[in-house]
Amino acid sequence: MASYKMSIVWVCSAVLLIGWVLTQDQAHDWSTSEISQSCDWTCMLFTLQWPGSFCLNIDKENICKIPQNVQEWTIHGLWPQKAHNCCRCWPIFQSHLQDLEPELSQLWPSFIKTRSNFTFWKEEWFKHGTCAGCAEIMSSPFLYFKTVLKLRLLFDIDNALTNAGIKPSCNVSYKYDDLHGALEPLLGDNFVLQCVKDEKEREAWLQLKIKVSKNGTLGCQMGEDLNSSRDRNTSYGYPCPTNATISYFPINYEHPKQPCT
16 A cells, blocks of 8 residues: 555656656747847947936926936936837846945936836836846846946946036027037947927927947947937937037926926
8 A cells, every 4th residue: 555655656746747847848948939039139229318308298297207316317228129028027126126226216217206216117127128138238137227327327428518518508509519529529429319399399408319239338230320210200309400409408396397487
């Protein structure tokens, strides 16, 4: 009887082991397939946004907020090109970003009252970070966000503009060539300025898109012109016209949608 029971236990254990091995093989095959699809990209856009103009593009009047501690260009995201929403099953939790949260809150805040900082970061992770995760330097939520923060410190946009005498103002506007020329020593020709119109139809500088390679270095051959018409009239702005004067509005914490009222 004891021998019979031992045989039953052995058979059950063998069945469970075989099932576990088959499951692992299937999971491995699925992961490899997913990774090969999500890694079919070579270039990224590191996108910064200017808080002084961000709310101009928000339809609702009172949904926008600019935290008082935000005084510089902030991060919108790091986006692998031609790859989106690669793996919704790759979770991110607030604990993953605990050590980075002070810097993220300062440099990558949400400007929407109904969207917390972590919700913003979570959206960016699922849409873009999971695609970037196949690169070793971004192979986890922590490493992805750490890489983005390093890029923000590397590309010191605020200092470059200040050194060129370009400061936020309600009374002074700038030529496109002046803005572009101020950033060329830092970024070369690897960027595009994006604008949005305010209620007075003035061109306002909203975003800066910087071309970055898969290994996190500046520059990448994207195979398309960021100033092309296909990139115009998006919800987050369009390439600034080269023949117009461009406003660089200051941050208005009390009336972020009307920075120069």
